[in-house]
Amino acid sequence: MTRNHPHISRRTALRTVAGVALVSVAGCLNDNGGSGTPGDGTTSPDGNGSLTHIAVEGTTLVVELSGEADIDQVNLIQPNGELFGKRDVAAGAQQVSFEIGTAYAPGEYRVLALKGEETVVETTTELRPEIQIQDVGLYRNNPDKPWDEVYGESETDRIKNGEAFVTVENTGSGPEAITELIFSGDVPNPIENPRGSGMHEADRVVVSPGETVDLFSSSFPFGTETEDGMGCSPDGNSGQFTVIVETRVGGNQISSTYNVQYTGSDDMTDCEVTITEV
Numbered sequence: 001m002t003r004n005h006p007h008i009s010r011r012t013a014l015r016t017v018a019g020v021a022l023v024s025v026a027g028c029l030n031d032n033g034g035s036g037t038p039g040d041g042t043t044s045p046d047g048n049g050s051l052t053h054i055a056v057e058g059t060t061l062v063v064e065l066s067g068e069a070d071i072d073q074v075n076l077i078q079p080n081g082e083l084f085g086k087r088d089v090a091a092g093a094q095q096v097s098f099e100i101g102t103a104y105a106p107g108e109y110r111v112l113a114l115k116g117e118e119t120v121v122e123t124t125t126e127l128r129p130e131i132q133i134q135d136v137g138l139y140r141n142n143p144d145k146p147w148d149e150v151y152g153e154s155e156t157d158r159i160k161n162g163e164a165f166v167t168v169e170n171t172g173s174g175p176e177a178i179t180e181l182i183f184s185g186d187v188p189n190p191i192e193n194p195r196g197s198g199m200h201e202a203d204r205v206v207v208s209p210g211e212t213v214d215l216f217s218s219s220f221p222f223g224t225e226t227e228d229g230m231g232c233s234p235d236g237n238s239g240q241f242t243v244i245v246e247t248r249v250g251g252n253q254i255s256s257t258y259n260v261q262y263t264g265s266d267d268m269t270d271c272e273v274t275i276t277e278v
Contacts, residue, residue: 049066050065050068050069050113051063051064051065051113051121051123052064052065054125056100056127056173056175056208056209057097057208058208059100059101059206059208060098060100061076061100061109062096063097063098064095065094065096066094067092069089069113070115070120071115071120072114072115073115074087074089074112074113075112076098076110077111078107079106079108079109084100084109100174101175102175102176102204102206102249104174106128107127107128108125109124109125110124111125127173127174128173128250129176129207129209129249131171131178131207131245131252131254133166133243133245133254133255133256134169134212135166135167136164136165136166136167136243137165138164139162140273141273145165145214147163150200151163151200151216162189162220163200163216163217163222164183164222165214165215165217166181166217167212167213167215168212168213168215168245168254169211169213170208170209175208175249176247177206177247177249178204178205178206178207179197179203179204179247181197181215181243181245181246182243182244182245182246183241183243184242185239185241185242185257186230186238186239187222188221196218198218198219199215200216200217201218204248222273231262231271232271233262234264236261237261237262238261239260240257240278241258242256242258243255243258259278260273260274
């Protein structure tokens with residue numbers, strides 16, 4: 001199962017784009033067809049401004065055309081120089097699009113507008129995701145999150161002492177897919193972590209450029225203390241844990257480490273958990 005548009009709103013869990021507005025990856029093109037991005041050096045050979053804007057919407061690259069564009073094809077060239085795809089331009093059309101998904105190669109792509117065999121305009125755009133971990137928290141400390149919508153009301157009592165969320169943001173220019181969520185270190189229940197992908201009912205979560213998403217755990221990392229784990233006790237204890245997010249496009253592991261303080265009963269029913277970033 002894949003979630004394409006998760007988010008952090010209370011109304012809809014893990015399914016809404018937090019920043020689904022069109023995200024520019026190349027900037028508006030200037031009057032001569034070149035990119036408005038400073039220092040990119042792209043120009044339009046004939047000065048007709050056929051390409052007006054290049055942007056990413058979700059997992060789709062959208063190329064907008066001027067009303068006066070005299071072209072019949074747009075090609076997208078990968079960073080390695082190979083053709084990613086080509087689109088015919090119907091008379092009067094004002095945009096074409098390429099579904100780039102989350103299996104593309106990150107880097108600089110060339111966009112070519114053609115008339116017959118001749119390249120009329122050429123410009124470049126960067127497609128490169130950048131995932132950052134923004135926050136991590138527990139049910140007990142964040143009851144305003146849409147826990148019931150994610151897990152179901154019948155699960156509330158079971159998850160409220162164990163489940164966690166991790167907020168990530170894509171500050172890059174291309175879509176990314178989160179494929180695994182892992183908690184390691186001083187968490188009470190490390191032995192089933194991750195369970196599957198570590199994310200509730202999803203094998204991957206797509207994060208579009210400019211989007212902020214909550215990943216909800218499926219592994220009960222802060223559940224009842226196990227023999228090898230750390231948890232609450234009347235005397236209190238503390239430690240550190242690390243959140244690890246694995247990505248598909250970049251093939252990276254992004255991590256962030258936190259201090260955690262446990263104070264309260266052994267069974268976690270009356271336990272105060274304080275998390276602060278290192």
